[in-house]
Amino acid sequence: MQKMTVNTTEKYDILLGAGLKEKVAELLLPFCPTKKVFIITDDIVDRLYGEEITESLNREGFSAEKFVFKNGEASKNISVLSEILEFAALKGFKRNDLFLTLGGGVPGDMGGLASALYMRGVPIVQMPTTLLSAVDSSVGGKTAIDLKAGKNLCGAFKQPKLVIIDTDIIKNLPDDIFACGMGEVIKCNIIKDLPIFDYISKGAVKQNIESVIFDCLALKKEIVEQDEFDTKGIRNILNAGHTVAHAIELLSGFSIMHGNAVAMGTVIEAKISEKLGFCNKNTAQSIENAVKSSGLYFEIPFSKEDIANACILDKKNKDSRIVFLLPEKIGSCREVKLTADELINLL
Ligand SMILES: NC(=O)c1ccc[n+]([C@@H]2O[C@H](COP(=O)([O-])OP(=O)(O)OC[C@H]3O[C@@H](n4cnc5c(N)ncnc54)[C@H](O)[C@@H]3O)[C@@H](O)[C@H]2O)c1
Ligand SMILES: [Zn+2]
Known part of the structure; x- marks a missing residue:
């Protein structure tokens, strides 16, 4: 596993290596003392990795809730963002719980923005599952949704606490x-x-x-x-x-x-x-x-x-x-x- 530290206002690490999805619970623990995790993902990624990640978190004593939306750029909009926020509130997430995005740039951008907005900001870990999100969108803190008037027009800067890139997931992409x-x-x-x-x-x-x-x-x-x-x-x-x-x-x-x-x-x-x-x-x-x-x-x-x-x-x-x-x-x-x-x- 390789580690790179991003020295922004809030410093964070990017972890890069094979088999990291098996270690998610251990990697999240330092950022989530409450052990309550809110996973934001799309339907394709959920089918591939959702259960495995949720179960491994549950096994380590975490309680994980998951919001799954339809894959693709068309979902990166204000109504899905609003559903994510309402779901977090319904499930009783608090400011010291953790958001985890699991997916490509769409779950990453939208989950990132949700974490910037929910209760004026909750910690987030990004777990990119596409090559694009691994090399680009999961790092740097830009989060956004699209408006009818254009792409990425509504957003916020929100640096993650950690970025976890499992190279096995990237190698197995279609x-x-x-x-x-x-x-x-x-x-x-x-x-x-x-x-x-x-x-x-x-x-x-x-x-x-x-x-x-x-x-x-x-x-x-x-x-x-x-x-x-x-x-x-x-x-x-x-x-x-x-x-x-x-x-x-x-x-x-x-x-x-x-x-x-x-x-x-x-x-x-x-x-x-x-x-x-x-x-x-x-x-x-x-x-x-x-x-x-x-x-x-x-x-x-x-x-x-x-x-x-x-x-x-x-x-x-x-x-x-x-x-x-x-x-x-x-x-x-x-x-x-x-x-x-x-x-x-x-x-
Ligand atoms: N925030 C930034 O700095 C930044 C930078 C670049 C791009 N972006 C944004 O990123 C988005 C594009 O990212 P993307 O291409 O990852 O889009 P995406 O999240 O829509 O993923 C593309 C497709 O791949 C599927 N997928 C994801 N992981 C998979 C896996 N492991 N196996 C099989 N299928 C998988 C998804 O379900 C989806 O259908 C755009 O919205 C763009 O604006 C943001
Ligand atoms: Zn780009």
Whole structure:
């Protein structure tokens, strides 16, 4: 097992290794003297791991309640959040009890927000079960739900007490869900020169999953520690590939999953960077090769104009220009602002 400490206002550890789900009770105990745990998960994850985790907690004398909602981004809304909060109150959870999210970014983001709101804040442990949530959403304290007006528009910062990543769970993911996480993994290798593109080309990502996740988290930790509340512009670097990704998600009505959209975004943004002369052909090609070798879906069914118009809505935009974090080479990105017309010409 590896341990990494995130030095935010409240310090916390990320534990990473095989078989950690068998040790959940032992790992939660220091954060839950009352031994009352509220598990927030979705129906697919519940079917796979819900019973096992609940039973192992019960065996160690914990009392665990579980709220299960339908899987998918469509559940990340205010009515499911409200049901979670009402359920916690109904079951008598108090401020010194513990919330535990078990699942991908959707249970993580929504359970995280519930823990920030319930009784003005209760401790939470994140247990990510997708590659995307392991390398990205479970760490850094951003929690949110979607509003009708847009994704992640209602949220709070809430750092967890602990993050538990069981690499056996990640290795056993269905191929398409694993591939989605590779979108964020590839993004990390664009921001920082890591050995991951090499693993991808050798088909060795799963064999090296612990070091892949560790490297991505070390990058996230480094950025989050410098800009915990996203006020200094430093966290923006984590949005490489995301301007186009958000446009693609929006245009698809969120049927293209976030991680896959990020992968598409990294390739399109690398080509924009190449056309602007900011990176060379090899850099753009190595990003495209990494995406295409990771089993990600890559037909973009939208016109240049639609993509540019959707990019205009991106949260990062300044002075009516669209902000991109474009690769200069593997391991380095720069902020570039473009008008919609400039973007259409470059797509
Ligand atoms: N808070 C942040 O910093 C941050 C960062 C990146 C993404 N996000 C958010 O994360 C979400 C996307 O995360 P995601 O892709 O993990 O979504 P998700 O939670 O919807 O998981 C994707 C699918 O995988 C299934 N699944 C989860 N674990 C599984 C397992 N072990 N085996 C089989 N199936 C499993 C889920 O049921 C779901 O159908 C988005 O809402 C995005 O906005 C947040
Ligand atoms: Zn992302």
